[in-house]
Amino acid sequence: MLNRLMKKKGGFTLIELMIVVAIIGILAAIAIPNFIRFQAKSKQSEAKTNLKAIFTAQKAYFGEKDKYVSDFKVVGFDPEPGNRYTYGIAACASVAQAVNARTYTAGCIGQDQARFTQVPTGGPALTPGITGTCPNCSFNASATGNVDNDPEGDTWAITSIATVSTNLTGTCGVDSTSVSGGEPGNAYNDVSCP
Template sequence: MLNRLLKKKGGFTLIELMIVVAIIGILAAIAIPNFIRFQAKSKQSEAKTNLKAIFTAQKAYFGEKDKYVSDFKVVGFDPEPGNRFSYSINGACNAAQAATPTGRTYTAGCIGQDSARFTQVPTVGAQPLAAGVSGNCPNCDFSAVAVGNVDNDNLADTWGITSSATSATVLQGTCGIDNNSIGGGEPGNAYNDVSCP
Protein backbone atom coordinates (compact mmCIF):
# COMPACT_ATOMS: atom_id res chain seq x y z
CA MET A 1 0.00 0.00 0.00
CA LEU A 2 2.80 2.41 0.88
CA ASN A 3 4.55 1.60 -2.40
CA ARG A 4 1.44 2.57 -4.30
CA LEU A 5 1.25 5.97 -2.58
CA LEU A 6 4.93 6.73 -3.12
CA LYS A 7 4.84 5.66 -6.73
CA LYS A 8 4.41 8.70 -9.00
CA LYS A 9 2.01 8.36 -11.87
CA GLY A 10 3.48 9.13 -15.33
CA GLY A 11 2.19 11.72 -17.78
CA PHE A 12 1.84 15.47 -18.11
CA THR A 13 -0.57 17.78 -16.37
CA LEU A 14 -2.97 19.93 -18.34
CA ILE A 15 -1.07 23.09 -17.40
CA GLU A 16 2.21 21.67 -18.68
CA LEU A 17 0.57 20.80 -22.00
CA MET A 18 -0.99 24.27 -22.27
CA ILE A 19 2.40 25.90 -21.68
CA VAL A 20 3.99 23.79 -24.44
CA VAL A 21 1.16 24.67 -26.86
CA ALA A 22 1.52 28.37 -26.02
CA ILE A 23 5.28 28.27 -26.65
CA ILE A 24 4.76 26.53 -29.99
CA GLY A 25 2.12 29.12 -30.92
CA ILE A 26 4.45 32.02 -30.10
CA LEU A 27 7.30 30.49 -32.10
CA ALA A 28 4.98 29.89 -35.07
CA ALA A 29 3.68 33.48 -34.90
CA ILE A 30 7.26 34.70 -35.22
CA ALA A 31 8.57 32.16 -37.72
CA ILE A 32 5.74 31.98 -40.30
CA PRO A 33 5.74 35.68 -41.34
CA ASN A 34 9.54 35.64 -41.54
CA PHE A 35 9.41 32.52 -43.70
CA ILE A 36 6.85 34.12 -46.05
CA ARG A 37 9.00 37.26 -46.30
CA PHE A 38 12.08 35.16 -47.05
CA GLN A 39 10.24 33.27 -49.80
CA ALA A 40 9.10 36.54 -51.38
CA LYS A 41 12.64 37.92 -51.37
CA SER A 42 13.90 34.82 -53.11
CA LYS A 43 11.19 35.22 -55.78
CA GLN A 44 12.14 38.89 -56.22
CA SER A 45 15.67 37.85 -57.16
CA GLU A 46 14.34 36.72 -60.57
CA ALA A 47 13.32 40.28 -61.41
CA LYS A 48 16.58 41.79 -60.20
CA THR A 49 18.72 39.26 -62.06
CA ASN A 50 16.81 39.60 -65.34
CA LEU A 51 16.71 43.40 -65.18
CA LYS A 52 20.49 43.39 -64.76
CA ALA A 53 20.69 41.06 -67.79
CA ILE A 54 18.56 43.51 -69.82
CA PHE A 55 20.83 46.36 -68.71
CA THR A 56 23.96 44.43 -69.71
CA ALA A 57 22.48 43.42 -73.08
CA GLN A 58 21.39 46.98 -73.85
CA LYS A 59 24.78 48.41 -72.87
CA ALA A 60 26.57 45.87 -75.08
CA TYR A 61 24.26 46.75 -78.00
CA PHE A 62 24.82 50.46 -77.36
CA GLY A 63 28.59 49.87 -77.46
CA GLU A 64 28.29 48.47 -80.98
CA LYS A 65 25.47 50.55 -82.51
CA ASP A 66 25.36 53.79 -80.44
CA LYS A 67 21.67 53.30 -79.70
CA TYR A 68 19.26 51.37 -77.50
CA VAL A 69 16.35 49.38 -78.94
CA SER A 70 12.92 48.29 -77.74
CA ASP A 71 13.28 44.78 -79.12
CA PHE A 72 14.40 42.00 -76.79
CA LYS A 73 15.34 39.72 -79.68
CA VAL A 74 17.81 42.25 -81.11
CA VAL A 75 19.68 42.61 -77.80
CA GLY A 76 19.48 38.87 -77.10
CA PHE A 77 17.42 38.89 -73.91
CA ASP A 78 15.32 35.78 -73.32
CA PRO A 79 14.55 34.69 -69.75
CA GLU A 80 14.35 31.03 -68.85
CA PRO A 81 10.91 29.37 -69.14
CA GLY A 82 8.94 29.49 -65.90
CA ASN A 83 9.47 33.22 -65.42
CA ARG A 84 7.22 34.70 -62.73
CA PHE A 85 7.69 38.29 -63.97
CA SER A 86 6.68 40.08 -67.17
CA TYR A 87 9.45 42.23 -68.68
CA SER A 88 8.89 45.38 -70.69
CA ILE A 89 11.15 47.74 -72.54
CA ASN A 90 8.43 49.38 -74.62
CA GLY A 91 5.33 50.60 -72.79
CA ALA A 92 3.18 48.55 -70.46
CA CYS A 93 3.52 44.78 -70.38
CA ASN A 94 1.61 42.68 -67.92
CA ALA A 95 0.55 39.49 -69.62
CA ALA A 96 0.85 35.74 -69.49
CA GLN A 97 2.50 34.23 -72.57
CA ALA A 98 3.72 30.83 -73.61
CA ALA A 99 7.45 30.56 -72.91
CA THR A 100 8.21 29.60 -76.50
CA PRO A 101 9.84 31.60 -79.31
CA THR A 102 6.47 31.86 -81.08
CA GLY A 103 4.52 32.70 -77.91
CA ARG A 104 6.67 35.61 -76.76
CA THR A 105 6.34 39.08 -78.26
CA TYR A 106 10.02 40.05 -78.33
CA THR A 107 9.67 42.73 -80.99
CA ALA A 108 6.87 44.48 -79.11
CA GLY A 109 9.28 44.94 -76.21
CA CYS A 110 7.28 42.63 -73.96
CA ILE A 111 7.99 39.21 -72.54
CA GLY A 112 5.08 38.08 -70.40
CA GLN A 113 5.14 35.72 -67.45
CA ASP A 114 5.14 32.03 -68.35
CA SER A 115 1.47 31.10 -68.85
CA ALA A 116 2.19 27.42 -68.21
CA ARG A 117 3.06 28.17 -64.57
CA PHE A 118 1.40 31.53 -63.84
CA THR A 119 -2.00 32.00 -65.44
CA GLN A 120 -3.34 34.82 -63.24
CA VAL A 121 -2.01 38.21 -64.35
CA PRO A 122 -1.59 40.53 -61.34
CA THR A 123 -2.62 44.19 -61.19
CA VAL A 124 0.33 46.58 -61.45
CA GLY A 125 0.93 48.38 -58.14
CA ALA A 126 3.05 51.46 -58.94
CA GLN A 127 4.92 51.94 -62.19
CA PRO A 128 8.54 52.84 -61.39
CA LEU A 129 9.57 54.13 -64.80
CA ALA A 130 8.14 54.71 -68.24
CA ALA A 131 9.55 51.70 -70.09
CA GLY A 132 11.26 52.40 -73.39
CA VAL A 133 13.98 54.45 -75.04
CA SER A 134 13.95 58.21 -74.40
CA GLY A 135 15.95 60.94 -76.12
CA ASN A 136 17.80 60.95 -79.42
CA CYS A 137 20.60 58.40 -79.58
CA PRO A 138 23.51 58.45 -78.94
CA ASN A 139 22.33 60.85 -76.20
CA CYS A 140 19.52 58.57 -75.12
CA ASP A 141 18.55 56.39 -72.17
CA PHE A 142 16.42 53.31 -71.77
CA SER A 143 14.24 52.05 -68.95
CA ALA A 144 12.93 48.53 -68.41
CA VAL A 145 10.24 47.28 -66.03
CA ALA A 146 9.51 43.90 -64.43
CA VAL A 147 6.05 43.10 -63.02
CA GLY A 148 5.13 39.87 -61.21
CA ASN A 149 3.30 38.33 -58.29
CA VAL A 150 5.39 36.99 -55.41
CA ASP A 151 2.74 36.30 -52.76
CA ASN A 152 -0.31 35.09 -54.73
CA ASP A 153 -2.54 38.10 -54.17
CA ASN A 154 -3.94 40.36 -56.89
CA LEU A 155 -1.23 43.08 -56.81
CA ALA A 156 2.14 42.85 -58.54
CA ASP A 157 5.67 43.35 -57.32
CA THR A 158 7.09 46.06 -59.60
CA TRP A 159 10.76 46.68 -60.41
CA GLY A 160 12.59 48.98 -62.82
CA ILE A 161 16.07 49.68 -64.17
CA THR A 162 17.44 52.55 -66.23
CA SER A 163 20.60 53.52 -68.07
CA SER A 164 20.31 57.09 -66.81
CA ALA A 165 23.04 58.00 -64.34
CA THR A 166 20.46 59.14 -61.79
CA SER A 167 16.71 58.88 -61.92
CA ALA A 168 15.89 61.25 -59.09
CA THR A 169 12.24 61.57 -58.06
CA VAL A 170 11.24 58.79 -60.44
CA LEU A 171 10.00 56.60 -57.61
CA GLN A 172 8.09 59.21 -55.58
CA GLY A 173 4.70 58.21 -54.24
CA THR A 174 5.47 54.51 -54.39
CA CYS A 175 5.34 51.79 -51.77
CA GLY A 176 8.51 49.86 -52.41
CA ILE A 177 11.95 49.24 -51.06
CA ASP A 178 13.37 52.22 -52.99
CA ASN A 179 11.24 55.24 -52.13
CA ASN A 180 13.15 58.13 -53.70
CA SER A 181 15.41 57.33 -56.62
CA ILE A 182 17.44 54.62 -58.27
CA GLY A 183 20.87 54.79 -59.82
CA GLY A 184 21.64 53.75 -63.36
CA GLY A 185 22.19 50.02 -63.73
CA GLU A 186 20.67 49.13 -60.37
CA PRO A 187 17.20 47.55 -60.13
CA GLY A 188 14.77 49.61 -58.07
CA ASN A 189 11.59 48.42 -56.37
CA ALA A 190 8.59 50.72 -56.79
CA TYR A 191 5.91 48.44 -55.34
CA ASN A 192 6.76 45.70 -52.86
CA ASP A 193 4.06 43.05 -53.21
CA VAL A 194 4.67 41.71 -49.69
CA SER A 195 4.82 44.83 -47.52
CA CYS A 196 2.53 47.22 -49.42
CA PRO A 197 -1.25 47.25 -48.86
Protein backbone atom coordinates in the same frame (compact mmCIF):
# COMPACT_ATOMS: atom_id res chain seq x y z
CA MET B 1 6.98 -1.06 -2.13
CA LEU B 2 8.44 -1.95 -5.52
CA ASN B 3 4.90 -2.48 -6.75
CA ARG B 4 3.91 1.01 -5.64
CA LEU B 5 6.87 2.61 -7.49
CA MET B 6 6.10 0.66 -10.66
CA LYS B 7 2.47 1.81 -10.69
CA LYS B 8 3.39 5.48 -10.37
CA LYS B 9 4.41 6.09 -13.96
CA GLY B 10 5.15 9.71 -14.86
CA GLY B 11 3.05 11.67 -17.33
CA PHE B 12 2.12 15.20 -18.27
CA THR B 13 -0.75 17.04 -16.69
CA LEU B 14 -3.32 18.83 -18.80
CA ILE B 15 -1.92 22.20 -17.71
CA GLU B 16 1.60 21.28 -18.83
CA LEU B 17 0.29 20.18 -22.23
CA MET B 18 -1.70 23.40 -22.63
CA ILE B 19 1.39 25.48 -21.83
CA VAL B 20 3.42 23.62 -24.48
CA VAL B 21 0.64 24.09 -27.06
CA ALA B 22 0.44 27.80 -26.23
CA ILE B 23 4.22 28.22 -26.64
CA ILE B 24 4.13 26.43 -30.00
CA GLY B 25 1.23 28.66 -31.11
CA ILE B 26 3.11 31.84 -30.16
CA LEU B 27 6.25 30.68 -31.98
CA ALA B 28 4.21 29.80 -35.08
CA ALA B 29 2.46 33.18 -35.02
CA ILE B 30 5.85 34.89 -35.09
CA ALA B 31 7.73 32.53 -37.41
CA ILE B 32 5.21 31.92 -40.21
CA PRO B 33 4.73 35.58 -41.29
CA ASN B 34 8.51 36.12 -41.17
CA PHE B 35 9.08 33.01 -43.26
CA ILE B 36 6.51 34.14 -45.86
CA ARG B 37 8.09 37.62 -46.02
CA PHE B 38 11.61 36.22 -46.48
CA GLN B 39 10.35 33.80 -49.12
CA ALA B 40 8.72 36.68 -51.04
CA LYS B 41 11.92 38.77 -50.77
CA SER B 42 13.91 35.92 -52.30
CA LYS B 43 11.48 35.85 -55.25
CA GLN B 44 12.35 39.50 -55.98
CA SER B 45 15.87 38.45 -56.93
CA GLU B 46 14.49 37.22 -60.29
CA ALA B 47 13.48 40.75 -61.26
CA LYS B 48 16.75 42.30 -60.11
CA THR B 49 18.86 39.68 -61.90
CA ASN B 50 16.92 39.85 -65.17
CA LEU B 51 16.82 43.66 -65.21
CA LYS B 52 20.60 43.71 -64.79
CA ALA B 53 20.83 41.19 -67.67
CA ILE B 54 18.69 43.51 -69.85
CA PHE B 55 20.93 46.44 -68.88
CA THR B 56 24.09 44.49 -69.76
CA ALA B 57 22.65 43.27 -73.07
CA GLN B 58 21.51 46.75 -74.06
CA LYS B 59 24.86 48.32 -73.14
CA ALA B 60 26.74 45.66 -75.15
CA TYR B 61 24.47 46.28 -78.15
CA PHE B 62 24.94 50.04 -77.78
CA GLY B 63 28.72 49.53 -77.72
CA GLU B 64 28.53 47.87 -81.15
CA LYS B 65 25.72 49.78 -82.88
CA ASP B 66 25.50 53.14 -81.05
CA LYS B 67 21.80 52.65 -80.34
CA TYR B 68 19.39 50.81 -78.07
CA VAL B 69 16.58 48.62 -79.38
CA SER B 70 13.26 47.46 -77.99
CA ASP B 71 13.60 43.93 -79.37
CA PHE B 72 14.64 41.31 -76.84
CA LYS B 73 15.77 38.89 -79.58
CA VAL B 74 18.20 41.44 -81.04
CA VAL B 75 19.91 42.09 -77.70
CA GLY B 76 19.80 38.40 -76.77
CA PHE B 77 17.62 38.54 -73.65
CA ASP B 78 15.54 35.42 -73.04
CA PRO B 79 14.60 34.63 -69.42
CA GLU B 80 14.29 31.03 -68.33
CA PRO B 81 10.82 29.45 -68.49
CA GLY B 82 8.98 29.85 -65.21
CA ASN B 83 9.53 33.62 -64.95
CA ARG B 84 7.11 35.25 -62.52
CA TYR B 85 7.69 38.80 -63.85
CA THR B 86 6.61 40.56 -67.05
CA TYR B 87 9.61 42.37 -68.57
CA GLY B 88 9.37 45.39 -70.84
CA ILE B 89 11.71 47.64 -72.79
CA ALA B 90 8.64 49.08 -74.47
CA ALA B 91 5.32 50.11 -72.96
CA CYS B 92 3.47 46.89 -72.18
CA ALA B 93 0.93 45.62 -69.71
CA SER B 94 1.52 42.74 -67.32
CA VAL B 95 0.48 39.60 -69.13
CA ALA B 96 0.77 35.85 -68.77
CA GLN B 97 2.09 34.12 -71.88
CA ALA B 98 3.01 30.62 -72.89
CA VAL B 99 6.79 30.41 -73.28
CA ASN B 100 6.43 29.54 -76.98
CA ALA B 101 4.19 32.63 -77.54
CA ARG B 102 6.53 35.28 -76.15
CA THR B 103 6.57 38.56 -78.06
CA TYR B 104 10.27 39.39 -78.06
CA THR B 105 10.09 41.89 -80.93
CA ALA B 106 7.37 43.96 -79.23
CA GLY B 107 9.69 44.63 -76.30
CA CYS B 108 7.54 42.66 -73.84
CA ILE B 109 7.95 39.24 -72.30
CA GLY B 110 5.03 38.12 -70.16
CA GLN B 111 5.20 35.95 -67.09
CA ASP B 112 5.08 32.20 -67.71
CA GLN B 113 1.38 31.33 -67.73
CA ALA B 114 2.12 27.65 -67.12
CA ARG B 115 3.27 28.56 -63.59
CA PHE B 116 1.72 31.96 -62.88
CA THR B 117 -1.81 32.61 -64.11
CA GLN B 118 -2.72 35.58 -61.87
CA VAL B 119 -1.64 38.73 -63.68
CA PRO B 120 -0.75 41.45 -61.16
CA THR B 121 -1.93 45.04 -61.30
CA GLY B 122 0.49 47.92 -61.03
CA GLY B 123 2.46 50.00 -63.44
CA PRO B 124 6.16 50.28 -64.15
CA ALA B 125 8.40 52.53 -62.09
CA LEU B 126 9.65 54.29 -65.19
CA THR B 127 7.94 54.36 -68.53
CA PRO B 128 9.85 51.65 -70.38
CA GLY B 129 11.27 52.42 -73.78
CA ILE B 130 13.97 54.29 -75.62
CA THR B 131 14.10 58.06 -75.29
CA GLY B 132 16.10 60.56 -77.31
CA THR B 133 17.90 60.24 -80.62
CA CYS B 134 20.78 57.77 -80.62
CA PRO B 135 23.69 57.92 -79.97
CA ASN B 136 22.45 60.43 -77.35
CA CYS B 137 19.62 58.19 -76.22
CA SER B 138 18.73 56.20 -73.12
CA PHE B 139 16.48 53.30 -72.25
CA ASN B 140 14.28 52.26 -69.37
CA ALA B 141 13.23 48.67 -68.66
CA SER B 142 10.60 47.43 -66.21
CA ALA B 143 9.55 44.24 -64.44
CA THR B 144 6.17 43.62 -62.82
CA GLY B 145 5.27 40.38 -61.06
CA ASN B 146 3.50 38.90 -58.09
CA VAL B 147 5.50 37.57 -55.17
CA ASP B 148 2.81 37.09 -52.52
CA ASN B 149 -0.38 36.06 -54.39
CA ASP B 150 -2.36 39.25 -53.91
CA PRO B 151 -3.61 41.41 -56.83
CA GLU B 152 -0.87 44.06 -56.55
CA GLY B 153 2.32 43.56 -58.50
CA ASP B 154 5.89 43.96 -57.35
CA THR B 155 7.28 46.65 -59.70
CA TRP B 156 10.95 47.22 -60.58
CA ALA B 157 12.78 49.36 -63.15
CA ILE B 158 16.27 49.99 -64.47
CA THR B 159 17.62 52.81 -66.61
CA SER B 160 20.72 53.41 -68.69
CA ILE B 161 21.40 56.98 -67.61
CA ALA B 162 23.36 57.93 -64.52
CA THR B 163 20.48 59.18 -62.34
CA VAL B 164 16.84 59.55 -63.17
CA SER B 165 14.57 61.33 -60.73
CA THR B 166 11.30 59.48 -60.60
CA ASN B 167 8.10 60.36 -58.82
CA LEU B 168 8.06 57.40 -56.45
CA THR B 169 7.22 59.23 -53.23
CA GLY B 170 4.05 58.18 -51.52
CA THR B 171 4.12 54.74 -53.12
CA CYS B 172 4.13 51.82 -50.73
CA GLY B 173 7.48 50.16 -50.19
CA VAL B 174 9.60 52.50 -52.30
CA ASP B 175 13.27 51.92 -51.67
CA SER B 176 14.38 55.28 -53.12
CA THR B 177 13.08 58.29 -55.04
CA SER B 178 15.66 57.97 -57.81
CA VAL B 179 16.99 55.08 -59.84
CA SER B 180 20.71 55.02 -60.67
CA GLY B 181 21.87 53.78 -64.04
CA GLY B 182 22.41 50.03 -64.00
CA GLU B 183 20.81 49.45 -60.60
CA PRO B 184 17.25 48.11 -60.33
CA GLY B 185 14.92 50.31 -58.30
CA ASN B 186 11.73 49.16 -56.59
CA ALA B 187 8.72 51.40 -57.25
CA TYR B 188 6.13 49.20 -55.53
CA ASN B 189 7.42 46.67 -53.03
CA ASP B 190 4.84 43.89 -52.89
CA VAL B 191 6.62 42.33 -49.90
CA SER B 192 6.30 45.27 -47.48
CA CYS B 193 2.89 46.53 -48.67
CA PRO B 194 -0.35 45.02 -47.35
